[in-house]
Amino acid sequence: MITILVVDDSLFVREQVKAILSGEKDIVVVGEARNGREAVSLTRKLAPDVIIMDVDMDGMDGIEATRHIMEECPAPIVIHTSSTIARERNVPFEAMKMGALDLIRKPDIYPLTEELRKEFLNKIKIVAGIKVFRRRKRVKPSFETPVPGIETRPLPKILAIAASTGGPKAIYDILSQLPSVVPFPILIVQHIGASFVEGFVEWLQTATSIQMRIARDGERLVPNACYLSPGTHHLSISKNETIVLRNGSPVNSCKPSADVLFESVAAAYGKYAVGLLLTGIGQDGAKGLKQIKLAGGMTLVQDESSSIVFGMPKAAIEKNAAVRICPLDRIPRELVELFRLN
The missing domain is CATH 3.40.50.180 (Methylesterase CheB, C-terminal domain)
Incomplete structure (x- = not known):
């Protein structure tokens, strides 16, 4: 069973995401969070298999939440973001820099088409199988072995x-x-x-x-x-x-x-x-x-x-x-x- 934490400041979006996941026998939503701070707290408590994370939230946003989660209680994170942000800003990729694994675009209109629903579920199931580790500061590598020949x-x-x-x-x-x-x-x-x-x-x-x-x-x-x-x-x-x-x-x-x-x-x-x-x-x-x-x-x-x-x-x-x-x-x-x- 794949356990999911849904993070979004919009109740409507959270309900739509839960509706997408509800028909899957091997997926269960174990928690919801309205902002990054709640997401970090619930991740510590629930240890979900996948976190579906919004980016633009008041208080602690998705980038900061991703950083905290990957440093304190690592879990696979999929960034769920609007098409406007995806086209006009590089914000979602800052979350990937912090350790998020993939991106899913929020649709302009719900419910999802069957094609988009299958794509959404496929990404969640793939990410659920990835083992993540605590994010640490980069250690400068040593380069002592030259390319042979x-x-x-x-x-x-x-x-x-x-x-x-x-x-x-x-x-x-x-x-x-x-x-x-x-x-x-x-x-x-x-x-x-x-x-x-x-x-x-x-x-x-x-x-x-x-x-x-x-x-x-x-x-x-x-x-x-x-x-x-x-x-x-x-x-x-x-x-x-x-x-x-x-x-x-x-x-x-x-x-x-x-x-x-x-x-x-x-x-x-x-x-x-x-x-x-x-x-x-x-x-x-x-x-x-x-x-x-x-x-x-x-x-x-x-x-x-x-x-x-x-x-x-x-x-x-x-x-x-x-x-x-x-x-x-x-x-x-x-x-x-x-x-x-x-």
Whole structure:
């Protein structure tokens, strides 16, 4: 049985969330909170399997509540936020920085369509299976083991990154530790709702001086720029270094798909490509990462101990697609060494 704590300052929203969950035999709502302070108190008392957390609340908001919960009594948290906040502000991602695992957009109109209801329940059930740990202050890692054979590898020309659950914070952490200027473009596929992409880009821009932008079809890649999939299309690159957005069917049940990105990068850049596959559920990215490796490029995969969910990295390792398997706090240094940014 999955136990749920619903946190929202709106009684109407709390009732609607409970109605969505009520038809599930394996889910039970064990508590409700009107603000962050109540959420922290009830989390200590009830130890719920999942917390559905609003962001914009009087008193203690969802960001501060998430910080307290992850420091004192860790529990999987899903941020439940309005479309207005998601499009216009990076607030929900600040909660993810504090340890929240995923985002769900509040609909403009209740009740939910059957498609949105299934998506809502699927996210809750996935997050319920994730083990979270007490959030601690970052310890500066030591980088004593260099990338082997770096002197004989060609200088890479592009970095492609893909992630799913747990990815936003991982990507933020990596970008924040790269140099302020990089002489290559970065392409990112993050499995996230399209309405959250703008806020995601704005939030990532607070971590780095590298220019963050939403990818546009036909746009030519330039150095020191990071292009994120718009969330509605597959992101790929042509051999003349131009972005191609594809409005095709989902691949691996994902749109955008990591495989589509990696396969296009392998074809366009070959041995000059670097592919990085981070935390996430499923197998998306494993096949494409293998293509980069077969083309002579470098492939990196996040290790199990630092992954929120080890699904995508594990699939890549099982396909023998990973040249290097690294903890998250080692990855920035790996990239610095690979791209000769020292």
